[in-house]
Amino acid sequence: MIKRISILAAAFVPAIGAQAADVVYTPPVVEDVVIVQQPGFTWTGFYLGAAFGYHWTQANANTYRLVDNSFDFDNWVGGAFFGYNYQLSNDVVVGVEGEVDYFGHSDDQSVQVIISGAPEPAVGKFERGWAGSLRGRLGYAMDRTLIYATAGGEVASGKVVGSTALYSLDTGEQAILGWTVGAGIEHAFNDNLFGRIEYRYSDFPKYDKSFSWDPNFSMDASQSVVKVGLGYKF
Numbered sequence: 001m002i003k004r005i006s007i008l009a010a011a012f013v014p015a016i017g018a019q020a021a022d023v024v025y026t027p028p029v030v031e032d033v034v035i036v037q038q039p040g041f042t043w044t045g046f047y048l049g050a051a052f053g054y055h056w057t058q059a060n061a062n063t064y065r066l067v068d069n070s071f072d073f074d075n076w077v078g079g080a081f082f083g084y085n086y087q088l089s090n091d092v093v094v095g096v097e098g099e100v101d102y103f104g105h106s107d108d109q110s111v112q113v114i115i116s117g118a119p120e121p122a123v124g125k126f127e128r129g130w131a132g133s134l135r136g137r138l139g140y141a142m143d144r145t146l147i148y149a150t151a152g153g154e155v156a157s158g159k160v161v162g163s164t165a166l167y168s169l170d171t172g173e174q175a176i177l178g179w180t181v182g183a184g185i186e187h188a189f190n191d192n193l194f195g196r197i198e199y200r201y202s203d204f205p206k207y208d209k210s211f212s213w214d215p216n217f218s219m220d221a222s223q224s225v226v227k228v229g230l231g232y233k234f
Helices: 002-022
Strands: 045-062 070-087 092-103 109-114 119-142 145-163 168-170 174-188 193-208 218-233
Touching: 045 092, 045 119, 045 145, 045 193, 070 119, 070 218, 092 145, 145 193, 145 218, 174 218
Parallel strands: none
Antiparallel strands: 045 070, 045 218, 070 092, 092 119, 109 119, 119 145, 145 168, 145 174, 174 193, 193 218
């Protein structure tokens, strides 16, 4: 009996081995995982916006008709800006920006004018008007925050007016060329909308103008401006 079982086992084992040899393990197919990296924020692109703030202006009307030729005043300023930024691979941002502003007028101040050879009490002021600038920008981006410096040329309009009981003095609207430099910080709230705060100093060298009441008249001015703005990047 034992001999018969051994013979059957000997005949059955090779059969099992043959079947096992026919079985080939095929590992499951794993598809490649594709990781899509979302593009980061960039400051590259055209933009425009509006800004509002405050200015401090100091102007000099250089004429023998005024005893004190200095006018110091401050008021609101508002306007629009537009430009283009390009962000480099090292996060440096270069750009160009234009701006148009309107400056609030100053109040009358007491002055003394010389009409008939002697000082006479009067009121006068230096009135601001429109201004525009074209500037370069250089900054550094920290993701959605941009710190930048800016500098360029600026043109501003203004006039000096004064009057006594019998006489008046008016230079008419004059355009003065100058330069401006400043710095600011911007932050993008999303891919399009951003806010900014900016300080700029502007200087307008002496501007000569001949009038019948003073052929050697000239004026110069300087100003500091702080503005906050809201812009849209395309």
